[in-house]
Amino acid sequence: MKSAIKNLFVTLISFTAVGVTSAQNAAKPQRTIVIMIDGFGEPYYRNSDMPNLNRMEKEGIFAVVPSIMPAVTMVNNVAIATGELPNKQGITGNVWYNPKTKEEEFIEDPDLIMVPTIFDKAKDRGIKSALFSVKKKTVDMMSKNTVVSLCPECDGAEESEWAKLFGPPPGVYSKEVTYWLMESALHTIKNNPDLGLIYIHTTDYPMHTWAPEDKDSKEFLHKLDEYIGKLHETAPDAAILITADHGLNHKDYCWDLEKACAKRKAPIKISISPEKDRYFKHHRGMGGSAYVYLKKPKDLEKVKKTLLSLKGVEAVLTKEEAVNKYDLLPERVGDLMVLGDKVTVFGQLADTEFEKLPAAYRSHGSTYECIVPVFVYNAKGAPKAYFFDHNYKVAAWLYR
Incomplete structure (x- = not known):
């Protein structure tokens, strides 16, 4: 399935939004940034210098919880984006056996998701949302009802406003692709104050490449932590909800x-x-x-x-x-x-x-990669800490 970026030109949105944003603040839910750090098992967190996440752990809600089996991206990403388990939302792998074609097929058709996503719910509330992902499959599956969507492999990414600002997107098999995505997200958030929901999905390529104690892994996660700090600085009013889909093992x-x-x-x-x-x-x-x-x-x-x-x-x-x-x-x-x-x-x-x-x-994919951290920071009206007993619940309480 071809996927094209959705790009609301930031200068136009900012200009038209200024007059109505203040009037709507009281009625709208808190602006929310959801970050799904692909492959971010607890050992990666504990082995890296991540002062912004350390602060969020101490000042917000933090837990180390199970993720969903099988411990693969699509199962968990859709669970996080819907707040539902696979028996309700329908996604049980990155691929599935299609009984009609009698063949193995990649899960890329959004119609396979059986319940509304947070993007659907946000639209129903009049909230504009954005999806930034390093993986095209995430945009293919989850970008319906977003007003902004971006992946480095999506049609138009190399000619997009983000590419003009930050250069062409790096290859998907790199740590730099996450940095490019974060720069794009930061720019969009800064210039689009009427975006109420921003979902960011990073790459697990560094985790597939390096163990938690490797210096390259630590460098990547320290840099990612810097971007998380910049997100908070750019949108200090926003709730920041962070979790992962799985860990990694040799x-x-x-x-x-x-x-x-x-x-x-x-x-x-x-x-x-x-x-x-x-x-x-x-x-x-x-x-x-x-x-x-x-x-x-x-x-x-x-x-x-x-x-x-x-x-x-x-x-x-x-x-x-x-x-x-x-x-x-x-x-x-x-x-x-x-x-x-x-x-x-x-x-x-x-x-x-x-x-x-x-x-x-x-x-990954086994029960041995099913333990991940959850961070809930600056979130007004969030449930008590005991609610967050699985990764998919990190945003399950939104728009309900």
């Missing part, structure tokens, strides 16, 4: 479950890695969980036993068990859900059923 091994089951005379229809997306360099489509679709229902026990015999497979859940445990939508998960241990992932391999992965390989 992985040692990958199984191709289709090949492994076939070799052991327990063939399956298809195995899907919920982590798989178009950003192949991040993780090669390999993740710590998998949905397995059976050829025949009677094969369940044999396939389950075969999967459990594989090194690194920690658990195999039936559809019913997976749906109940992780609040998933039954129609969009496999007959079985396979979970890896901390160092094992699943994906498609070219010529082998099993691969030992390089020392630098890092990925």
Whole structure:
């Protein structure tokens, strides 16, 4: 799906908004900035110098909470943007098995989201919103009913007002792409006081590349923290809500479950890695969980036993068990859900059923990447701290 940027020229908006902003302040909810820091597991926070987040932790609401399984971006981003679990909002991976086409497909169609997003709710309240993301799939899925949307890969990004101001967008496989996005967001917020909701989604490429203790990771997160401080300076009246979708871990091994089951005379229809997306360099489509679709229902026990015999497979859940445990939508998960241990992932391999992965390989998708921080800062009317017991609740209370 092609995605074009939405660009409200800032000078025009500022000029026309000045006369009405003060009159509407009393009636409108507080301006809100939501930041989804992709890949920002707690170890990344604790290993980095982030004084602005440290201050927000002390002065606001802070918690370390579970994220949503599977621990992949689309599942969690949509959960955060809707305030709902997958069994209601419908997104159970970055890809899904489409029963109509009988093929694996990337989740890029916004109609797959089954409930309103905060952007929809904001529009219903007369609130203008903006979405800034390093990933095109986020804009494809969530930008409906925003008045501003931007991603570096979106049609028109290289000719946009932001590109004129800050240069052409850097490549998606870089830490600089987040800096460019933050500059664009800051400029837009500064010049558009009538934007009531701003959602920013950064890149996890640095986390896929570097461990929490690596100096390059620390440098990236320190710089990101500086931008968060600038956001507060630019919009001191705004609530700032921050969380993440997943953490990252080094992985040692990958199984191709289709090949492994076939070799052991327990063939399956298809195995899907919920982590798989178009950003192949991040993780090669390999993740710590998998949905397995059976050829025949009677094969369940044999396939389950075969999967459990594989090194690194920690658990195999039936559809019913997976749906109940992780609040998933039954129609969009496999007959079985396979979970890896901390160092094992699943994906498609070219010529082998099993691969030992390089020392630098890092990925997510398992229960071991499901712990993330939540920050709620300067938020008037926010619920009590105990409300924020999962990442998806960080903005679930808005516009209700």
